[in-house]
Amino acid sequence: MRVLVTGGGTGGHIYPMLALIKRMKERGELEDVLFVGSKRGLESELVPKEGIKFKSLEIQGFKRKLTFDNFKTLNLFFKSVREAKKIIKEFKPDVVIGSGGYVSGAVVYAASRLKVPTIIHEQNSVVGITNKFLSHFVTKIAYVFDGAASQFSQKKKLVKTGNPRSQEVAEMTEFARLTDFGLENDVPTVLVFGGSQGSKAINDKVLDTLDVLNQKPYQVMFVTGRHYYNEVKETIANEQLEVQDNIVIMPYIDNMTAILPEITAVVSRSGATTIAELTAVGTPSILIPSPNVTHDHQTKNAQDLEKTGAAVVLAESDLNDYNFVSSIDHILLDASYAKKMSLAAKKHGINDASDRLIELMHNITQ
Numbered sequence: 001m002r003v004l005v006t007g008g009g010t011g012g013h014i015y016p017m018l019a020l021i022k023r024m025k026e027r028g029e030l031e032d033v034l035f036v037g038s039k040r041g042l043e044s045e046l047v048p049k050e051g052i053k054f055k056s057l058e059i060q061g062f063k064r065k066l067t068f069d070n071f072k073t074l075n076l077f078f079k080s081v082r083e084a085k086k087i088i089k090e091f092k093p094d095v096v097i098g099s100g101g102y103v104s105g106a107v108v109y110a111a112s113r114l115k116v117p118t119i120i121h122e123q124n125s126v127v128g129i130t131n132k133f134l135s136h137f138v139t140k141i142a143y144v145f146d147g148a149a150s151q152f153s154q155k156k157k158l159v160k161t162g163n164p165r166s167q168e169v170a171e172m173t174e175f176a177r178l179t180d181f182g183l184e185n186d187v188p189t190v191l192v193f194g195g196s197q198g199s200k201a202i203n204d205k206v207l208d209t210l211d212v213l214n215q216k217p218y219q220v221m222f223v224t225g226r227h228y229y230n231e232v233k234e235t236i237a238n239e240q241l242e243v244q245d246n247i248v249i250m251p252y253i254d255n256m257t258a259i260l261p262e263i264t265a266v267v268s269r270s271g272a273t274t275i276a277e278l279t280a281v282g283t284p285s286i287l288i289p290s291p292n293v294t295h296d297h298q299t300k301n302a303q304d305l306e307k308t309g310a311a312v313v314l315a316e317s318d319l320n321d322y323n324f325v326s327s328i329d330h331i332l333l334d335a336s337y338a339k340k341m342s343l344a345a346k347k348h349g350i351n352d353a354s355d356r357l358i359e360l361m362h363n364i365t366q
């Protein structure tokens with residue numbers, strides 16, 4: 001199959017597509033693939049690094065409210081659609097799949113005008129503006145969270161596939177041990193991190209409660225985010241905070257999923273990729289949604305998990321020393337509760353998400 005993939009902006013739009021491409025290659029079903037992204041997005045770095053052909057379009061985002069300012073953007077959008085049509089005519093894909101982000105708006109729209117079968121993939125429980133617009137033109141709409149399905153009016157196009165990142169993680173073969181990070185193996189361990197960028201609010205809570213965490217019979221793997229690492233280290237030095245052997249502090253973990261099977265529970269933001277990974281492994285979580293994302297979609301993502309008993313949600317605005325530590329205690333000190341959460345998380349994960357998407361591609365190209 002010849003597949004044109006498009007999407008970008010954040011890693012959340014890119015990683016699922018990379019996982020999907022990898023799976024298609026494994027299945028020997030990829031005749032050729034082209035990724036179309038934007039010049040400035042993270043995709044222009046990540047995609048070529050994976051050895052995947054990459055082309056970029058010049059495009060900028062719409063303002064949420066249509067105003068006079070949008071005319072320039074609208075102009076640029078139609079210019080991108082024309083460019084995208086050229087790329088599509090040249091590459092001749094059997095199917096075009098878009099994962100969100102403005103660039104996918106132009107490319108998937110162009111494909112639909114050219115009568116090429118199209119799919120959009122919605123990773124979040126709140127539908128992004130691009131996917132909402134595209135839903136009227138595409139052949140199929142693939143989604144992860146049930147909460148997203150109700151926001152599309154084109155019900156017949158909907159197919160629940162899950163996030164391809166879940167299948168990639170469920171099938172991983174390289175694992176890490178806690179001793180690789182200076183901790184002991186086989187001791188209950190909580191991993192605290194604030195998404196790929198780190199989170200000051202979460203970091204501050206760990207610092208505020210260090211004296212209590214030092215005394216716990218469990219271990220704490222505290223990942224600050226690269227940006228905040230020096231700040232955290234300086235606070236510890238300046239305030240002469242004690243850090244016992246049960247706590248390790250690091251800026252970032254490459255390949256975080258390799259250690260997940262050893263982790264009892266995670267405290268983190270609730271971005272789509274994080275949730276796809278946690279549910280693939282079945283890791284219980286305490287989710288503190290980022291308040292700085294569009295339409296508060298991380299809260300909805302987290303609530304979808306909480307409903308099934310796979311996670312506990314703490315709003316950043318309600319976060320305090322007491323509920324932070326007691327939520328961790330509850331899971332880390334009660335193995336049967338942790339087990340229940342783990343099973344619920346696993347049930348939420350769709351570990352054949354890529355295969356489901358590939359089947360969908362076959363169905364619409366036959």
Ligand SMILES: CC(=O)N[C@H]1[C@@H](OP(=O)(O)OP(=O)(O)OC[C@H]2O[C@@H](n3ccc(=O)[nH]c3=O)[C@H](O)[C@@H]2O)O[C@H](CO)[C@@H](O)[C@@H]1O
Nearest residue numbers: 010011012123195196223252253255256271272273274293
């Ligand atoms: C802040 C923001 O706008 N986030 C959005 C972004 O998240 P995105 O999906 O990019 O980010 P996530 O926070 O969910 O993912 C974090 C990723 O970083 C990895 N990691 C993290 C820390 C570390 O030390 N090592 C490591 O490898 C995790 O394993 C995971 O793969 O796109 C998603 C999909 O549209 C949205 O749901 C999120 O709201």
